[in-house]
Every structure is written in C-alpha cells, then in structure tokens.
Amino acid sequence: xxxxxxxxxxxxxxxxxxxxxxxxxxxxxxxxxxxxxxxxxxxxxxxxxxxxxxxxxxxxxxxxxxxxxxxxxxxxxxxxxxxxxxxxxxxxxxxxxxxxxxxxxxxxxxxxxxxxxxxxxxxxxxxxxxxxxxxxxxxxxxxxxxxxxxxxxxxxxxxxxxxxxxxxxxxxxxxxxxxxxxxxxxxxxxxxxxxxxxxxxxxxxxxxxxxxxxxxxxxxxxxxxxxxxxxxxxxxxxxxxxxxxxxxxxxxxxxxxxxxxxxxxxxxxxxxxxxxxxxxxxxxxxxxxxxxxxxxxxxxxxxxxxxxxxxxxxxxxxxxxxxxxxxxxxxxxxxxxxxxxxxxxxxxxxxxxxxxxxxxxxxxxxxxxxxxxxxxxxxxxxxxxxxxxxxxxxxxxxxxxxxxxxxxxxxxxxxxxxxxxxxxxxxx
Amino acid sequence: xxxxxxxxxxxxxxxxxxxxxxxxxxxxxxxxxxxxxxxxxxxxxxxxxxxxxxxxxxxxxxxxxxxxxxxxxxxxxxxxxxxxxxxxxxxxxxxxxxxxxxxxxxxxxxxxxxxxxxxxxxxxxxxxxxxxxxxxxxxxxxxxxxxxxxxxxxxxxxxxxx
Numbered sequence: 001x002x003x004x005x006x007x008x009x010x011x012x013x014x015x016x017x018x019x020x021x022x023x024x025x026x027x028x029x030x031x032x033x034x035x036x037x038x039x040x041x042x043x044x045x046x047x048x049x050x051x052x053x054x055x056x057x058x059x060x061x062x063x064x065x066x067x068x069x070x071x072x073x074x075x076x077x078x079x080x081x082x083x084x085x086x087x088x089x090x091x092x093x094x095x096x097x098x099x100x101x102x103x104x105x106x107x108x109x110x111x112x113x114x115x116x117x118x119x120x121x122x123x124x125x126x127x128x129x130x131x132x133x134x135x136x137x138x139x140x141x142x143x144x145x146x147x148x149x150x151x152x153x154x155x156x157x158x159x160x161x162x163x164x165x166x167x168x169x170x171x172x173x174x175x176x177x178x179x180x181x182x183x184x185x186x187x188x189x190x191x192x193x194x195x196x197x198x199x200x201x202x203x204x205x206x207x208x209x210x211x212x213x214x215x216x217x218x219x220x221x222x223x224x225x226x227x228x229x230x231x232x233x234x235x236x237x238x239x240x241x242x243x244x245x246x247x248x249x250x251x252x253x254x255x256x257x258x259x260x261x262x263x264x265x266x267x268x269x270x271x272x273x274x275x276x277x278x279x280x281x282x283x284x285x286x287x288x289x290x291x292x293x294x295x296x297x298x299x300x301x302x303x304x305x306x307x308x309x310x311x312x313x314x315x316x317x318x319x320x321x322x323x324x325x326x327x328x329x330x331x332x333x334x335x336x337x338x339x340x341x342x343x344x345x346x347x348x349x350x351x352x353x354x355x356x357x358x359x360x361x362x363x364x365x366x367x368x369x370x371x372x373x374x375x376x377x378x379x380x381x382x383x384x385x386x387x388x389x390x391x392x393x394x395x396x397x398x399x400x401x402x403x404x405x406x407x408x409x410x411x412x413x414x415x416x417x418x419x420x421x422x423x424x425x426x427x428x
Numbered sequence: 429x430x431x432x433x434x435x436x437x438x439x440x441x442x443x444x445x446x447x448x449x450x451x452x453x454x455x456x457x458x459x460x461x462x463x464x465x466x467x468x469x470x471x472x473x474x475x476x477x478x479x480x481x482x483x484x485x486x487x488x489x490x491x492x493x494x495x496x497x498x499x500x501x502x503x504x505x506x507x508x509x510x511x512x513x514x515x516x517x518x519x520x521x522x523x524x525x526x527x528x529x530x531x532x533x534x535x536x537x538x539x540x541x542x543x544x545x546x547x548x549x550x551x552x553x554x555x556x557x558x559x560x561x562x563x564x565x566x567x568x569x570x571x572x573x574x575x576x577x578x579x580x581x582x583x584x585x586x587x588x589x590x
Contacts, residue, residue, distance in 0.1 A: 008516055011476035015512075017578030019483060024571025028490050029557040030501035032570055034483055036553065037509035037546040039581060046584055087525045106525045108534075141538065143516065 001051050001136075001149040009046070009144050012038040045142035052083040052138045054109070058090075058153040060131060065123045067162035067259075070099045073121055073131070077107065078114040084141045088117065091133040095125035095159070125250075126161040126258060128304045130154040160300055161259040164409040169267045170399075170416050172234035172330035173355045180233025181271040190230035199223035235276070235289050235326045236268045238299070239349075241335030241342040242281025245308050246363035251405070253336040253361040258303045260359055260409055261334050265299045276324055277302055280342060282309030286324045317345045317352070330355045336363045337389060350396050357416050358393060362404040394419070435482055435507040448492050452485045459485075463511070467518050475515040479508050497558050502550025506543045513539050 016039035023031035054077055061072040075088060090103045101119025109115065121131075132154035138147045175184040183192045196212055199222060207225045216224060238261050245254040261277070268275045269291065276289035277299050287295075287302055317325075325331070331354045335342050350356045364386075369379035390400045399419035403412040435456070459481035466474020486504050517535065521527075557570070 007472040011472070011512070013578075013581045015476055015479060015483075015508075016581060018480060020571070020574030020578050022483075022487060023574055024568075026487065026491065027568075027571070028487075029554070029570055030490060030498045031483075031487065032574055033501040033550040033553050034486065034505045034508060035574065035578075036549055037505050037542070038512075039577060040546070040549070041542060042581055043584070085527065085531070102526075104525050106527050106531075108528050108531060143520070 001147045003051060003145055003147045006139070006143055006146055008142075009042065012042040012144075016042060041142050042144065045140060045144040049140040049145040050081065051147050052079055052081060052086070052109075054079045054083065054086060054136060054138065054149075056088070056134055056136070056151055056153060058132045058134065058155065060155050060157060063156060064158045064160065066160050067123055067126050069123050069159070070120050071123070071157075073119050075105075075117040075119075075134070076114065077109065077117070079109045080112050082111055082113070083109040083138050085139045085143075087137040089135040089137075090119070090131075091135065092121070093129050093131070095123070095127050096129055096131065096157075097122050097124050123157075123159040125255065126159050126262075126304060129157045129159060131157050158301070158304060161255075161262045161303070163266060164259060164263040166263055166267050166410050166413070168410070168413065168417070169264065169271070170330070170332060170357050170413055170420065172236060172273075173420075174328035174330075175232035175234050176274065176328070178233045178274075179231055180273055182232055182234050182273070183229045184232040186229065187227050188230040190228040192229045192231065193226055194229045195227040196224045197227055199225050233271070233291075234268075234273045235329035236264075236273050237276045237278060237289065237325055237329050237331045238265055239331050239333040239335070239346070240277065240279045240281075240303070240306060241333065241337075241339065242279050242283070242306055242308055243311075243339035243342050244336065246336060246338065246366035248366040248368075251366070253338075253363050253366065254306060254308060256403070256405055257334045257336070257361045258306050260361065260403065262300055262303055263409060264332060264334075264359075265303075266296060269293070269296045269299075274326075275299065276326075276329075278320055278324055279303075279306055280315070280320070280345060282311035284315070284319060286321060288321075288324055289326060289329070315341050315345070317348045325349075325354065328355070330357070332356075333358045334361060335359075336361045337386065338363055343389065346393070346398070347396065350393075350398050356398045357420065358398060358400045359409075359412065359416070360390070360400055360402045362402045365404050365406075435504070435511060448488060452488060455481050455485045455488075463515060467515065470519060470522060472516070472519060475512055475519075478515075479512050482508060482511065497554055499554065501554060502547045505550050506546045509546055510539070510543060513542070 016035045019031045019035035020039070023029060023035070057076040059074045059076070065071050073090070075090065077086065077088065085106060086109060087104065087106045092098070092103055099120040099122040101117075103119060105117050107115050107117070132152065134151040134153055136149045136151065139145070171182060175182050183190070187194055196209060199208065203225045208223050209226045213223045240257060240261050242254065245252045245257075265275050265277070272291060274289035274291050275295060277285075277287040279285040279302065285302060285305070287298055290298070331349055333346055333356065335346070335358060337343055337358075337360050346356060346358065364383065367379065367382070369376050390402075393400045399416040401412040401415040403409060459478040462474050462481070463478040466472070466478065490498060
C-alpha cells in the first residue's frame with residue numbers, strides 16, 4: 001500500500017511554521033495561538049495515522065454471458081480496524097459498462113466491519129474480459145494521509161456474441177457418409193422420397209409403391225418402387241477474415257463478422273454437421289471440423305479471441321493445414337473483402353474446387369464519403385471496385401451476399417441460397 | 429468563502445486607524461476572491477494563501493495596537509481553521525466519488541470538536557503567557573520552541589510523504 005501526504009499536510013505545516021516564526025519575529029505570543037489549529041491536528045494526525053488493512057473479494061454472478069446481458073457483481077470489503085473513508089474503483093475493461101450502481105464508491109468501515117457493494121454490469125460487446133482490477137484509496141480521519149493500493153481479483157468473464165435470427169442456412173452441395181440432417185443428392189437408404197423406378201430383383205417389398213404400381217398396371221409395366229435419399233451430414237468450414245476491419249463509433253466489421261460466424265456455427269452444429277473454423281489474418285488460427293456442443297464452445301471461445309493483427313506478410317491458403325479443409329467441404333467465408341490476401345485466398349479456394357459462399361460484412365456503412373468532390377469521387381470508385389470484385393466471384397460460381405447491421409442475416413443468406421440454386425457449383 | 433469574507437471584514441472593522449481599515453479590507457477581499465477562485469478552479473494551493481492573507485490582517489492589527497495580550501487570538505485561530513477545513517471539504521465534495529450517507533454529519537462533528545479544542549487551548553495558552561508576564565525571555569523561549577516545532581513538523585511531513 002502506497003502512502004502519500006495530502007496537500008493539506010504541506011499547507012498546515014507551512015501555515016503553522018509561518019505563524020510561529022511570525023510570533024518570534026514580532027514578539028507577539030498571539031501568533032503562536034494562530035499556529036495552534038494547524039500544528040496540533042497535523043502532529044496528532046500524522047502520529048495516529050496507520051495504514052488500513054482492507055480485505056476485498058469480488059464475485060461475479062456468472063462467468064459466461066451473452067452480449068447485452070446484465071450480470072451482478074458483488075464487492076465485499078472488510079477491515080478489522082476502522083477506515084474513515086475508503087474509496088473503491090472497479091476498473092472496467094472496454095466492452096463492459098455499469099448498468100446500475102456505481103463502479104466507484106466510498107464507504108466507511110468501523111471496527112471489525114464488513115460491507116457488500118453490489119452493482120450490475122452490462123456486457124456491451126462480446127469478448128473475453130478480465131474483471132477484477134480494483135483500486136483502493138483510504139484516508140485517515142483528518143484527511144492528512146492517503147493510502148493507495150491496486151488489487152488484482154481478476155475473474156474471467158466470457159461474453160458470447162448475440163446470435164442472429166436464422167431460420168435456414170446455406171445447404172452444402174456435397175454431403176459426407178455420416179448421418180445428419182441434410183438430404184444427400186445420392187440415392188440410398190433414407191426416409192426422404194426422391195423418385196420412382198421399376199422394381200428390380202433384390203428390392204425390398206416394403207419399398208414397393210403400391211398406389212403407383214396399381215396406376216401403371218394397365219400399361220404393361222409391373223411393380224414400381226420408391227427411391228429415397230439418405231440424410232447425411234456435411235463438413236462446413238467457417239472462414240473468418242481477420243486481416244482488416246472497418247470501424248466507426250465503437251462498431252466494426254469484425255464485431256459483426258464474429259456474430260455472424262457464431263450464429264452460423266451454432267446452426268450447422270444443430271444439424272449435426274461437422275463444423276471447423278479458420279481465422280485467416282495476421283495470426284492464423286484454426287479448428288479442425290467437429291460435431292456437438294463441445295465443438296460449439298470451442299468455436300465460440302476461439303471467436304472471442306479474434307482480433308485484427310496487422311501483418312504485412314503475404315499469406316495464401318497453402319499455410320492452412322490440409323486437415324482443416326476436408327475435401328467436399330462447404331467453405332462459408334465471412335469477410336469484409338478489404339484485404340487482397342483474403343480476396344485472393346478465397347479465389348484460390350474456389351480454384352481448388354471447394355464449394356464456396358461468401359457473406360460480405362459490408363464496410364460501406366463505416367466509410368462515410370468526404371464532402372469535397374475528390375473524396376466523393378474516390379468513394380464512388382471504391383464502391384465500383386467492390387462491385388467488380390463481387391462480380392468476379394459470381395463469375396467463378398461463388399455466391400456473395402452483402403450484410404450490414406441493419407439487415408437480418410437470414411435475408412442475406414436467402415440471396416446466397418437463391419444464387420446457388422442456379423449457379424454452377426461443381427468442382428473447378 | 430462566506431466565513432473567510434466575514435473574518436476579513438471583522439479584522440478590518442476591528443482596526444482603529446483608517447489606513448489599517450482600508451488595508452485590512454483590501455486583504456480580506458483579496459483572500460475571499462482567492463478562495464473563491466481556488467474553489468472554482470479546484471486549486472488547493474489557493475486555500476493556504478487565502479488563510480495567510482487573513483492571518484496577515486491580524487498581524488497588522490497586532491502591530492498597530494498596544495503591547496497588551498489580545499484575547500481575540502483564539503477566535504481568530506478558530507476562524508482560520510474553519511476557513512481552511514471548510515475549503516478543503518468543498519474541494520473534496522467536488523470530487524468524482526460521492527461520500528457515504530452520514531459522512532457529512534460525522535465530519536461536521538469532528539470540525540466542531542476541533543474548533544472547541546482550538547478555542548480552549550488558545551485561551552489556556554494566552555493565560556499561560558499572561559501569567560509568565562508577556563515579553564522578555566518567555567516570548568523568546570516560545571519563539572524558539574515554535575521554530576523547532578515547525579522544523580520538526582516539516583521533517584515529519586516529509587518523512588511521511590516519502
């Protein structure tokens with residue numbers, strides 16, 4: 001605990017000395033009386049001042065929360081000796097804000113006293129937060145000495161991105177052998193009706209479509225059987241571009257991209273698909289495809305650590321481990337399309353035959369055109385260049401949907417689905 | 429600030445000579461304005477300077493008057509302490525952290541006790557000086573004690589700060 005004398009100490013000492021020396025100089029004892037109110041509290045206060053021994057505990061209501069959630073925080077302070085004035089400041093990281101109560105409070109502790117201070121925090125933004133940096137400042141009764149201390153009672157708080165409403169996802173073209181919710185294009189054992197064909201030796205009797213067979217009985221044909229498609233799962237790789245982002249007013253394209261990626265991961269995993277993650281940027285992070293709620297937490301935890309790390313080294317898809325990108329996987333890229341390395345990497349993925357779709361987190365709302373003519377022209381050229389980039393992808397058979405905060409993600413994905421119904425999605 | 433202005437006005441009106449009245453009134457006004465500016469701009473240094481100005485008024489008053497012991501000294505001392513304490517309190521009240529409920533009452537009680545103590549001790553001190561017969565070696569001794577005490581206080585304060 002660091003102790004410091006308040007400005008009052010210097011002032012009182014100076015006044016006491018001044019009046020006492022004046023008393024000596026002009027030989028008037030009355031001036032010594034004037035020094036008395038400053039000298040006496042000063043000497044008594046400094047002599048009696050003792051550093052407080054304060055114990056502090058911090059409790060978070062829970063360690064996981066969703067964006068915009070509120071959670072209770074309790075600070076408990078205790079001291080065996082009285083503390084006349086104890087100021088506590090709970091330092092909140094950016095992204096957390098006080099919903100009710102105050103992060104700075106002042107309390108008085110008596111003999112063997114304990115106080116609980118409650119406040120509610122609002123999680124304004126997703127992320128991993130260390131909550132628990134506490135700064136204490138105590139003062140003695142006369143306000144002559146202040147003691148300061150910084151305590152570390154850090155607790156990890158994970159704030160998950162708020163999911164977007166999503167009713168349908170982008171269906172993959174190819175499925176995997178394991179069972180899932182996606183109706184495969186291949187025919188086989190399943191419950192989803194696909195077609196009718198003539199009965200062939202070896203067909204099960206239960207697969208005969210008796211109504212259709214009865215209608216065909218006069219045409220010289222015999223029995224017809226139902227053909228079905230199996231329900232399979234798919235491999236989905238979520239490709240998050242973390243090379244660059246656009247920011248304005250505390251919002252950024254990365255923030256939206258993480259929210260979209262988290263939503264997509266949850267929905268694909270609910271369909272029993274295998275979902276992997278590639279965070280492609282200044283730092284490459286990846287998660288090999290997996291299933292289930294464990295994978296969901298892995299992905300979201302990895303997303304919480306997403307950040308823009310500036311790096312000028314050229315990177316392409318060859319640095320991504322091969323097992324992270326299984327063959328016939330649907331690669332769903334969430335990107336602002338601001339960095340050439342990400343743009344080229346996606347073209348490269350498509351050239352390698354991956355089923356690719358792009359959700360473009362639009363940086364346009366973050367880039368306000370300048371007021372003068374040249375700035376406005378530059379902005380128009382930039383918009384044209386972006387449009388040309390989207391056309392380039394579409395010529396390659398890649399659906400690109402532009403998403404910004406003011407539109408539902410579901411509507412944007414409908415555009416991707418519509419494009420993919422007609423586009424040539426086969427390999428290369 | 430009101431207290432400082434009142435103290436300044438009182439010390440000005442207590443003087444007999446017209447020149448002293450004017451000088452003390454000017455010093456009192458300056459002290460009050462300085463205090464107001466210090467509180468408005470949150471400059472703590474203005475407080476001791478304002479108190480020094482008020483003290484100077486009293487020194488001038490003593491210089492122009494006779495050699496007899498002035499019985500108003502404890503009242504002036506209490507007034508100066510009250511001005512200083514209330515000034516620092518005002519500065520603290522304008523800080524970002526609101527004090528807990530009941531703190532003001534406790535502090536007011538402490539200030540009242542301090543003022544009573546100062547008045548009582550001042551009277552005792554004056555009585556002692558009067559008894560020893562003012563002037564001569566007694567005042568010299570008091571002055572020497574004052575000087576040593578001042579140096580000791582400054583040393584103690586410096587020790588606490590480091």
